[in-house]
Amino acid sequence: MPINYKYAAPKNFYALAGTLTPWLAAATVLLLAAGLYMALFVAPPDYQQGESVRIMYVHVPSAWMSMFVYVIMAGAGAIGLVWNIKLAEVLAAVSAPIGASFTLLALVTGSLWGKPMWGAWWAWDARLTSELILLFLYIGFMALQAAIDDPRRAARASALLALVGVVNIPVIHFSVQWWNTLHQPASISSIAKVGTPAIDPSMLWPLLIMAVAFKLYYVTVALMRMRAEILERERNTAWVAEVLSAR
């Protein structure tokens, strides 16, 4: 299959991202509104957890995003490392703060859910601990990026760190099976439950809509950040001079 390399050129990518961003932002807002409405008004309270189960609709999507963004970040870092593609390096760099904020959100909402349900804000449980390590990996990645002035060298060093850290992703995912955790096991992704998730459709739908909304949000913000980053890195080119003088 031929690959369209046209958009691998920073200039074309900058233009394409600029066209896409408003549409993606609009789609994000619509899905987020629908997801929030369903999560807060349509979804039923849980028979055991009552209304506190509504925390799930922000906690689970943010936890999924924390891992999803990390895999994208490490994958983009690897592509930059192997094929020297600048756009991949930029994607890895801009993904880190977004992924870190989703990780923090997963941890804080988990804490706010754990307190009324488990009676503790925090436990050194395998799931919680591996998610905390994920936050430290993001922080390490960003610190390394900030510590090296040359963006190409910073990209290479931090890509290696991200790749080593990928080992933590399956640990997070399977932690609820490998260890006897306080955290509840997976309700949706377990292989044995494909097609018949252990969650009612009235709760599954708002959860999935919120998850898609969060994904779109990530793509939107990542593209916004990538555009600024591209301008910075391509500042000595004629097309950036044109962009700057227009308006």
Added chain:
Amino acid sequence: MNWTEFFHMGGYAVYVWGSYGIAALVLVANVWAALRRRRRVMTRLRDYARANEAGNE
């Protein structure tokens, strides 16, 4: 629908609204940071270009 009951969240108001509030904060902060970054890059590169032009004259 009873709004008082809705905001009460069956006694879990602090935890539920706390979670949604922090989620909103994170979502807004990321967009704000992205916009600020763009503004700063634009300003700096324009200043740089202007300084270069002045230097060439």
